[in-house]
Amino acid sequence: METNHFQFWPKRVPYSLTIPETTIYDNLTISAKRYPSKEAIIYYGGTLSYNQLLREVDQQAAFLEKQLHVSPGENVLLFMQNSPQFVIAYYAILRANAVVVPINPMLTSDELSFYVKDCEIKTAVVGQELYDRTEPLLSSTSLTNIVTAAYSYYAGEESEIPAEVALETKQFNKPNHYTWEEAINHELVASKYNRSINDVAVMPYTSGTTGLPKGCIHPNRTVQANAVGACQWMNLTADGNHLVTLPLFHVTGMLHSMHAPIYSGAPMVIMTRWDRNLAAKYIEKYKIANWVNISTMLIDFLSNPNLSNYSLSSLKILAGGGAPLPAAVGEKLYHLTGLRFIEGYGLSETISHTHFNPPDFPKLQCLGVPSFDVDARIIEPTTMKELGVGEIGEIVVNGPQVFDGYYNREDENRNSFLEIEGKRFFRTGDIARYDEEGYFFIIDRVKRMVNASGYKVWPTEVESLLYKHPAVQQACVVGVPDPRRGETIKAFVVLNDNAKGKVTEKEIVEWSKEQMAAYKYPRMVEFMDAFPTTSSGKILWRKLQENEKQKAEGVK
Structure with a gap:
């Protein structure tokens, strides 16, 4: 394991982290006790305090358990765009002792049926505008119950509201159909919460670019490792507002724009649809300090001819991943804001990051250095021989955020891991190299050469x-x-x-x-x-x- 990168490690941050033996849902209860009246969510002018957020979560958890009979460990579909409802439903599923299956809201009905069948899903919490894609599955899959959410329920009076956010609640009046209002306004009480760090919390799916999508089994333990790690690495506090623009169903948005803010007790300013003008307005209006995005989004943001009309001075951290940020764009960002883009690297299998650039010593177009307790190496992908400085090969990682395996994919699990020096490493399929200072640089996907x-x-x-x-x-x-x-x-x-x-x-x-x-x-x-x-x-x-x-x- 290389240690040269420790010379660039963030100051006053330990090399290793002790992961709390509490769950993701516990993070919300603790923040609600610490900051009950503090804003948790700001949504097109509407707000929810941490106390209100916890109440809505617990209410919906009771409804899932008592009315819809969701059982411990059951997979529950979350099919929704960015919204307060996404956050509430996610944590409610956890509180109901069940497993969150967050799915891309851009999928068609036929595409969605694969996930419902793969997970044998019976209950779905769905954005109202996506109902037509979900309803056909009631007769062709195991799906039985649907809770529909109109995003307007939590929105304020702002004029710049996307069309799907403006939709009023629709009553479907069909068996086993429930509105969001029904799911949070009732007298039901959930059973005792009894999940541990080793119980499965969430199962994000891979994108399926190299075959059928695969569910990645993540217990609370792996998610907590990166939620706590992100807060420590970036010095996140309750007083740094987050702009939420990455989709929350995806592990980067899920981890950095939802779990990390909730762990630290910070406000989340949520956007359902990307709008570069509105993003700039929100940065100024809400004094956004933390914004995790993706290079394509940042490129669009910086190319906005109206950007000079807004103050970006509150920004303290701009970070992201997904694809390297072009050097020319990074320089443009620096000249505009004085900030360096902090790139990271990770996968669905690692619930976001395994690598981060040190905030004080970032390198452009660089994955960064291995995160807390991560052992990352480069191997020759056919012989499995470990390679050294500057040699190009496949990244393999061992760390506390690595998933437990793919759901119902034993063959994939056998082929996706290897053992080095008695440790279990995940094969990422990404080609990279590292320099003499321990920074990793992506070359490309194995399949893309x-x-x-x-x-x-x-x-x-x-x-x-x-x-x-x-x-x-x-x-x-x-x-x-x-x-x-x-x-x-x-x-x-x-x-x-x-x-x-x-x-x-x-x-x-x-x-x-x-x-x-x-x-x-x-x-x-x-x-x-x-x-x-x-x-x-x-x-x-x-x-x-x-x-x-x-x-x-x-x-x-």
């Missing part, structure tokens, strides 16, 4: 170079079939507004020739107005690549 005339080309590296062009707002590089080279490089580019109609694809290609090795530069460039992305903001490079392969095969 392009083989151009026998040369290995990592798309992330090419994208980083493209971001240096002043006209490029976003870039996505893929390998496309080529009869001579096997594969060749194609770059999809979103231009800055002031460059549209002035810069050509050919000019980008010619510029790239001067910036990159001959085997590496993109032979083709295609301009796009926007990229397809996941709801967490990650660019769907695989979709672009598949489209190119279909074109090459003559598929329309």
Whole structure:
């Protein structure tokens, strides 16, 4: 285990953490006792104190248990956009001694049916606007009960409210259908809370980019490790407001924008839909100190021509992951705010981060250093040989946040772990290297490498170079079939507004020739107005690549 990175460790922060032997739900009860009247949630002008938040959670937990007969350890679907209801339902499911299964609200009914069947789900808490995607599953799966939530219930009087937040409560008047109001306004009382740190709390699913999605089994213990670790690393306190823009169903938003603020007793300013103008307004209005986002979101935020109209001086921490932040964007951020973007790295299997950049010594386009008690190494992915400084291979991790395994996937579990020096390591599938100071740098996904005339080309590296062009707002590089080279490089580019109609694809290609090795530069460039992305903001490079392969095969 390398220890060179300890010289850059945050000051006054221990190298190792003792994880509390309390659960995620316990964190809420403790914060509510400490700060009962303090704002927990701010939502389009509406507010909930920590005392109110805990009351709503306990009320809904009683309803889940007594009215819907949710049993201990049962999987419960949470299918909802960012909202107070998401936070309440999540913690209510935990309080009911059950397991949260948070699912992407962008999924279709057919896609959703896979998760319901995979987890044998009987009860779902659903955003009202997503009801039509859920209702068909009542007749084709194990799904029996649906609680629907209208986000307007907690919203205030602000004018800039998304359409789905403005919807009033709808009564469905069908068997086993319940409104949010029914689920929190009743005289039922939940049984004693009896979960331990080793009981399963949440089961986020992988994105399914390399096969069927897989449920990641996370007990309270693994979630608590990263919730406490995030608070310690970033010096989070009850007095630092958080802007919540990442989707809470995804582990990065879930951990850093919900669990960590609740652990520290801080207010959460929640946005249901991303809006760069409103985000800037909220940073100024609510004196936001902490904002965890993703590089694509930050790029959009910084390209806002109206940004100079707002004060960003309250910001203390800007952090995120998902994809490396281009160096040029990081420099723009620094000149605007004086802040360095604190990049991190993690997966659904590690309930967010295993690596973090030290806040006082961050490196651009860098995963950071291993977090508390994490042993991270680089191996050659076929021979499993451990590699050293500067050598490129697969990241494997051992740490307190590593999940217990995939749900009902014994074959996957056997292939996803290996033993080194008597310790169990998870194979991430990500290709990286580390430098002599112990900082890790992503190269790309194992599956993403392009083989151009026998040369290995990592798309992330090419994208980083493209971001240096002043006209490029976003870039996505893929390998496309080529009869001579096997594969060749194609770059999809979103231009800055002031460059549209002035810069050509050919000019980008010619510029790239001067910036990159001959085997590496993109032979083709295609301009796009926007990229397809996941709801967490990650660019769907695989979709672009598949489209190119279909074109090459003559598929329309």
